[in-house]
Amino acid sequence: MLLGEGVTETKGLKVEEIRAEAEKNIKCPVNKALYYMTEFINGQMCGRCLPYSLGSYEARERLRHIVWGKGTEADLFVLRHVMNGMIEGSLCKKGKDTARFVLDWVATGVYEEHVEGRCPDEECAALREYRIIPGKCVMCVICKEACNYNAIIGEKKAPYLSGFPPFEIKQNICIKCGNCVDTCPYDAVEVIERKAKVGV
Numbered sequence: 723m724l725l726g727e728g729v730t731e732t733k734g735l736k737v738e739e740i741r742a743e744a745e746k747n748i749k750c751p752v753n754k755a756l757y758y759m760t761e762f763i764n765g766q767m768c769g770r771c772l773p774y775s776l777g778s779y780e781a782r783e784r785l786r787h788i789v790w791g792k793g794t795e796a797d798l799f800v801l802r803h804v805m806n807g808m809i810e811g812s813l814c815k816k817g818k819d820t821a822r823f824v825l826d827w828v829a830t831g832v833y834e835e836h837v838e839g840r841c842p843d844e845e846c847a848a849l850r851e852y853r854i855i856p857g858k859c860v861m862c863v864i865c866k867e868a869c870n871y872n873a874i875i876g877e878k879k880a881p882y883l884s885g886f887p888p889f890e891i892k893q894n895i896c897i898k899c900g901n902c903v904d905t906c907p908y909d910a911v912e913v914i915e916r917k918a919k920v921g922v
């Protein structure tokens with residue numbers, strides 16, 4: 723369901739149904755819009771008006787940029803511009819409604835935060851990292867066993883602070899599934915926003 727997490731299947735729903743699904747299952751307003759637009763494009767389009775068809779493809783690309791952590795102010799500007807164009811130029815209610823839905827999500831203000839490198843709902847994987855806090859990790863190996871991607875390195879050692887390096891998450895392997903956070907009994911895995919990491 724969450725396109726920011728790499729899931730792309732669609733169901734061919736009506737626009738109101740797509741919006742309801744997005745509202746029900748997704749927290750992040752940018753991710754909601756990307757889900758909506760992807761479903762929308764995969765449904766039937768008559769192709770009679772350019773603002774409707776071209777605008778929806780352009781919007782999906784801009785939303786992908788933002789969800790994947792590559793968004794800029796230009797993406798936001800174009801997204802708003804294209805959606806306003808769809809409201810004015812679409813021949814049917816479906817196209818106008820689509821643009822209104824997206825603009826409602828844009829108006830939440832979190833799009834600007836994404837461009838700065840933060841997803842307040844911690845849903846857009848490209849904008850976060852998982853890190854093990856050395857001072858909290860007791861090297862129990864539970865997270866390593868729970869990670870299905872072999873992204874955690876470290877050996878079980880006792881006692882705590884015995885001179886061995888703490889467990890570590892290899893960022894180039896981690897797919898940000900969150901299993902380690904859920905399974906660590908010592909609250910030693912933290913989620914770091916990309917913005918915080920680079921000190922922006």
Ligand code: SF4
Binds near residue numbers: 859861864908909911
């Ligand atoms: S589960 Fe927690 S305490 Fe145990 S090794 Fe992993 S991070 Fe450290």
Ligand code: SF4
Binds near residue numbers: 891896897901
């Ligand atoms: S987030 Fe998932 S893939 Fe990444 S280290 Fe934790 S369990 Fe492994």
